[in-house]
Amino acid sequence: MGDTSRDAEIAAALTYGDAYCNGMIKAKSGSIPVASPDQTLKEAAADFAAFFIFRTDNPTVANLFHDSGKTLIQAYLEGSVTGFGAKISGKIGVRDED
Secondary structure (H helix, E strand, O other): OOOOOOHHHHHHHHHHHHHHHHHHHHHHHOOOOOOOOOHHHHHHHHHHHHHHHHOOOOHHHHHHHHHHHHHHHHHHHHOOHHHOOOOOOOOOOOOOOO
């Protein structure tokens, strides 16, 4: 069995990633997907979970994950993954100083 010392932190980060992703979608579209989530949303939630884990130890890396998650959410809201590089407008989330 591997190292389990960070299991609680990882579990909390995954919960955070899902909730943060759902909150962003709800704020932009008025609802959240309740059935099985699109792969784009799974990836976005994973990016937000990574942001949560790295936010204090390595803010630069954390911000990369945060930006990637926002880009994926934008792509989902636009209906395709062709939206890479687009920014979500408005003041959503922890670091919307862009």
